[in-house]
Amino acid sequence: MSELNLVLLGPPGAGKGTQAERLVEDFGLPYYATGIILREAVAEESELGKEAKKYMDDGELVPDELISRAVAERFESGETDSGFLLDGFPRTVGQADVLDDLLRSRGRELTSVLLIEAPDDEVVRRLSGRRTCAKGNHVYHVEFDPPKHDDVCDQDGSRLIQRDDDRPETVRKRLAVYHDQTEPLIELYDARDLLMRFDGTRPPEEVHDRIRAKLAAKRFEDDE
Numbered sequence: 001m002s003e004l005n006l007v008l009l010g011p012p013g014a015g016k017g018t019q020a021e022r023l024v025e026d027f028g029l030p031y032y033a034t035g036i037i038l039r040e041a042v043a044e045e046s047e048l049g050k051e052a053k054k055y056m057d058d059g060e061l062v063p064d065e066l067i068s069r070a071v072a073e074r075f076e077s078g079e080t081d082s083g084f085l086l087d088g089f090p091r092t093v094g095q096a097d098v099l100d101d102l103l104r105s106r107g108r109e110l111t112s113v114l115l116i117e118a119p120d121d122e123v124v125r126r127l128s129g130r131r132t133c134a135k136g137n138h139v140y141h142v143e144f145d146p147p148k149h150d151d152v153c154d155q156d157g158s159r160l161i162q163r164d165d166d167r168p169e170t171v172r173k174r175l176a177v178y179h180d181q182t183e184p185l186i187e188l189y190d191a192r193d194l195l196m197r198f199d200g201t202r203p204p205e206e207v208h209d210r211i212r213a214k215l216a217a218k219r220f221e222d223d224e
């Protein structure tokens, strides 16, 4: 069977994380979310982690070059040899070039880029409605999954807060960065016939079923 080399693309709040969990279960792929890779590097206090920490502490975006190095390390380790699922990388056209080089130098190529789309207003509604418990990180949503009592965690009674990342103005800023820096990748991958589009406003189970069906069809074609 052909290997699955997958990239997840889409705005924040479109449900990439949820779909990633399911795909990892389905296919046993190693999953690399840029945020997780960077946090791990910071925790390990590697050279790269130390450099990345400076930017993260200042609330700045970690530069392309550092993130690319972190991803390259995963490829060099051999972990990705029989497939992978990337989330948050590539985030820019520059990073897409890095990924192409990493794959090409290993005689490999991307299988598909899974684009999960959601309109800006829906993203803001989803993310800015989230409330997180200060004690146990339990997550609620004022509209879709409200706690029994306003602003109190059902599970441990602690206070619910809105994380800075989830404030509407922060979400709008993240969306602006996405439109500016990441959206050009859609055209790039579409032109290479790698793009698969999914409607992130549909229920997660439905999105998951569609992804599975499209990937199965693609593998069937590739294996013929």
Ligand SMILES: [Zn+2]
Binding pocket: 133, 134, 135, 136, 137, 138, 153, 154, 155, 156, 157, 158
């Ligand atoms: Zn809680």
